[in-house]
Amino acid sequence: MEGAVGQIGITVEPAGMAKYLGDWAGDYRGDALVVLRPGSVGEVQALMRLCGELGLGVIPQGGNTGLVSGAIDSKGGGLVVVSLERLNSIRQIDKDNFTLRADAGCVLQTIKDACEAQDYLFPLALGAQGSCQIGGNAASNAGGVNVLRHGMARDLILGLEVVLANGELWNGFSGLRKNNSGYDLKQLFIGSEGTLGVITGVEVKLFPKPARVETAYLGLASFEAAVTLFNRARRDCSDLISAFEIIGSECIELARLIDPGMAAPVSAPVQVLVELSSGPGIDLNGLLAGFLTDAMEKGLLIDAVLAASNAQARSFWAIREGLVEGQAKRGYHVRTDLSVRISDIPALIENASRFVANDHPGWIALAYGHAGDGNIHFNVLPPMHLAVADARTRGSEITAGLYEIAVGLGGSISAEHGIGRSRAREFWSGLSPAHRRMVAALKNALDPKGLMNPGCLLPSTETFP
Amino acid sequence: MEGAVGQIGITVEPAGMAKYLGDWAGDYRGDALVVLRPGSVGEVQALMRLCGELGLGVIPQGGNTGLVSGAIDSKGGGLVVVSLERLNSIRQIDKDNFTLRADAGCVLQTIKDACEAQDYLFPLALGAQGSCQIGGNAASNAGGVNVLRHGMARDLILGLEVVLANGELWNGFSGLRKNNSGYDLKQLFIGSEGTLGVITGVEVKLFPKPARVETAYLGLASFEAAVTLFNRARRDCSDLISAFEIIGSECIELARLIDPGMAAPVSAPVQVLVELSSGPGIDLNGLLAGFLTDAMEKGLLIDAVLAASNAQARSFWAIREGLVEGQAKRGYHVRTDLSVRISDIPALIENASRFVANDHPGWIALAYGHAGDGNIHFNVLPPMHLAVADARTRGSEITAGLYEIAVGLGGSISAEHGIGRSRAREFWSGLSPAHRRMVAALKNALDPKGLMNPGCLLPSTETFP
Structure with missing residues (x-):
């Protein structure tokens, strides 16, 4: 592999690999055949070609701050983790066009600071902004506290540069506000959680500070x-x-x-x-x-x-921030990321609260969230002194019940955190046959060998029709 | 065909067909095997299944107000035109969710009026709003005069209902502002100009009036x-x-x-x-x-x-409106719909004006447009008394030269009007191999028999890799 990425791009020692194999919240531990840290877009292309020849699955990884195990393989799948962290330059700020172009590995906070220094605002804002990367934000269609005014990452992205599964480079950079020229390919990669290609660069909209x-x-x-x-x-x-x-x-x-x-x-x-x-x-x-x-x-x-x-x-x-930290200090608890129509927020909270009170007495229901987006974090804390193993078992039941309530209202079980590996089964089983067929067809169209982030989003390649 | 759509849904007389076969601007005349006007989503499904069995290509048609021959087949391809005009109900306005759900055949003005009556704004606004339909707006990712503030049709659409090429119904209606659950399938259909499926319903965002x-x-x-x-x-x-x-x-x-x-x-x-x-x-x-x-x-x-x-x-x-009408009164002229970075607007206009003055003396260059979107209509009028046939020949050269200038600045030859049939060749030949391969792969994934709007966007099925 050294030929493809250069000596400096390879980190094989277990100690060196650890930070790429555990998630931010400490919920998941994973494994990898190797962690590669390419230093150029050409190196990303070379390693994708090599992985294609060797039949090795690839996990593209940004700041590894996701909450759904999208960049962590805990099933020992022998995958190659590709960290984009060395591709970390801001390539351009176009002040009159209100746009910025950056490498995928740029840390979100770095981008925000660079904009602020020039009296601009890049509005994407989330708890992990000090370590998450813009490429990961694009791949996961990140949300956060500013969605109400400025939308999700999808709404802020004008162009992408992507290394495709076969190693080809797609230059989809664009600073254009209007471009009605066929299928809007970037939309496919945004929110695809690394299952269709490796995002290497992102072009975004800026706003006046x-x-x-x-x-x-x-x-x-x-x-x-x-x-x-x-x-x-x-x-x-x-x-x-x-x-x-x-x-x-x-x-x-x-x-x-x-x-x-x-x-x-x-x-x-x-x-x-x-x-x-x-x-x-x-x-x-x-x-x-x-x-x-x-x-x-x-x-x-x-x-x-x-x-x-x-x-x-x-x-x-x-x-607002303290209540999240307060919950975290209680240790294991049921965390959800539900969304419904804004008009259905009262029904969601009422139904969910009644369900917890009736079916799981002693558990503590908490509701808060981004109401302007219809996004409610309905979390449930176990009774004090309940053994963690018991709490986790019961917690899975509670999660399933809450998902059912949200879906019953036409809502989503993943407003902003994504599907990853931790929700892949629920996601897939909840899709209509037509929807499932399209997802599989798109995956096969762009990643026919199933190399890109296997097990993420789509539960496994075996379940394709 | 009567079984599939019911007697009332069929219009085969030449007189009845005329309005579906000529475009709004009078630039294109087309032909069709038959014009079908289904009265329900189920009828759309039935006719798609039937066309699949018979191997007949289908042109989904809204208000037929497009400018790029996207819904007009002038090559005698023996296609079936499917007009959505009878599916024209507003299904729901959710006032607290700021959303509206409508059949594809709803006229844009009808939707705007219904919103205004309840003190809401649906901001999509364009010259053809009295006859264009919301399904066509979605399929063509319509732009217009309000893009600067509220974006293109894509930015206003939360959900779609689509009859797929095989007749399956995909219920992608959604009133959710946030839903990070896998590939955002609606994005594929928005702006696909009827080449991937028949949009039968649209759910959009509303704003306070x-x-x-x-x-x-x-x-x-x-x-x-x-x-x-x-x-x-x-x-x-x-x-x-x-x-x-x-x-x-x-x-x-x-x-x-x-x-x-x-x-x-x-x-x-x-x-x-x-x-x-x-x-x-x-x-x-x-x-x-x-x-x-x-x-x-x-x-x-x-x-x-x-x-x-x-x-x-x-x-x-x-x-602003009078100058467009003034140009139209001069008869044939070169009309473009270019976009560049806002910062490149002066360069675009300067380069294009110099090109016309130097290479095509006597022609009159006019520049106007939606500057806040980087969208410039750089139009060129022939000298008085030039024969129309000569003007058209020279006009094609001028168009090609202007496209080259826009593309040289990283711009687009189609900011808002789309590709249709009239720009399909230029569009396709301007794509990188990676881009072309992806477009073809997506088309094949969702429309493997090539039934959907053949000749539109992709120049012809024969050119697929």
Whole structure:
């Protein structure tokens, strides 16, 4: 293999391989025949050709921060892990075109910082941004906290450069906003989780860096009220909303058990963190204050606190982030990433809460998420003192039940985290025959030898029709 | 065929068929074995199965308003035209989810009106909106005047329902904003111009109807100044820009020859129509006025008129629309639909103008377009009194030269109109081998018998690898 990637690109020692074989959350451990770290697009092509000749499966890997075992093979499949981390240059920022072109291995935070230094915004924002890579963001169609305003990674990507399964290079870079020229091939690779090719470069849209940001923390009577409030906010705040995070008060109570200093600025069954952002010419504070006054008068709000300083705004976000950390400190728990129509959020939370209360008494249901996207993380914590093995067994049942509730509402079991290996079976079995046939046909069309990330997304090559 | 679609769905008389066989602009005349007008999705499935058995090619047809002969077969291929016009119900408006689900045959204007009646906006807007259909908008990834703010049809579509080439129904309806569950199949059908399946239903995003709109007509010294102004406008107007139309002064002079009443409110080599829109809580007039004052002080503007009334705003738009009509009145002329990076707009127009002046003296070059999208309609009018046949021959040369200039800048020969049959050869020959191989593989994967819109997009089935 040395010929293809150069001495420096090969890491075979077990110690060196470890960081590429364990996932960020510590949920999965994997194995690999070898970890290759190519230093150029040509090396990626060469190693793909070599793997094709040898019949070796390949896992493209970015920052390895995924949550669904998309870049970790724990089944001992003898796969080749290809880390893109050495391809890490920003190739171009086109200021008048509001675009940036970068190697796949660029860390998201590096891209965000480079944009900010020039007064631009690259809006993709997620917890792992300090280590995830833009190529992985494209391959997994990353979501995060800014989806409401700027969409998923898919919505931000104008072009891709991809090494195909046979080693051919597809130069799909583009800075064009409009290009109606046949099938939009990049769409296939975005969100394909490495199963169709190795993304080596990404071209994305940039935005003006917002000059003003206003944040408020709200108390509401119900999830229904939150849906109504969101509708009003879209209208009255002219789609300048950059976050509309919903938090069930149970989440706060749990977080307080772990960190007694945690305190929400309002007391209400349902809490909302709303953020607006805009350019310099708008009285954003007045806009948000006027909206909240009006909503209060209409009875949509129980309470509202408009942040008077950046420090107070940060304290609101600390609540939203702290409740996730609080759950993590409880150890194993059921984590979901469901999405439904925004109008179905109340039904989802009600049905799921009833299911947990009735069928799994003692377990603690928590609901929070990106309400403006219909994306709810409905998580369930085991009773204290339950043995972990027992909790995991019961947790699988609970997960299955929650998936059924979401799908019953026409929702998704994977709003943003993807399918990977950990959800491949549920994903595949939930597809209609027509859908399954198309997925398999596309996979076979672009990766006829089944070399690309075997076992990810599609449960295994054997199940193809 | 009557069994499959029912008596009422069949139109075989030549008179009845005429409207389905000629295009809107009068550029193309076609032929068909038969025109079928199914009345249900089940009938679409039945006729696809029947055509598969008989080996008959199928052209799915919406409002037949395309400009590239995508739904017109003028080669006597003995194809079956399937008009979706009888599938024309709006199936659902979900107000809190900001979504609408409709049959493919719904006329775009009908959808826009239904939304407006409920205080919502469906932002897709184009000249043909009174007769084009939402299914055709999806199949052709329609653009229009609102792309700058809300994107192409692709960006507005959340889900599709498609009858596949083998007659299977794929229910890809979705009202979800986030759904990271494997390949995003709808992306393949959007913009595929009927070559992969028959779209029978579409689910789209809605927006709040804007409460405020402000319009201004600006005079600038150059196209470079327009690019700089656009950059400033994005920043200072907080991405509330809903149109940024650029017009070379030659366009106005030509339009005045045809309609002496036509007069631009400014006198400058380059003119810009800018429009902002927002919700009720923003002082949009103050925002635009402040931006224009600042731009004037910075020397970016020669002149500016901020519309003082709706009537004046409409008069600005009448100039933009009138120049297109003015060109049409001159009869045959070279029409292009080029796109480049926004930063390359000045180079495109300069190179193209020099090419016409040097190589085709006497021809009149006109540049205008959606500058905020990098989409320039660079049109060229023949000298007066040149015979039409001679003009067409020379026009083909000019078109080829303009395509070369756009492609040389990394641009597209089809920003929004699509490929159809009229650009299939240029499109195909301009693709890299890797790109061509993927397009053919996808076509073969989803339409192995080559039944779907033969000759459109892909030049002919014989050229597949």
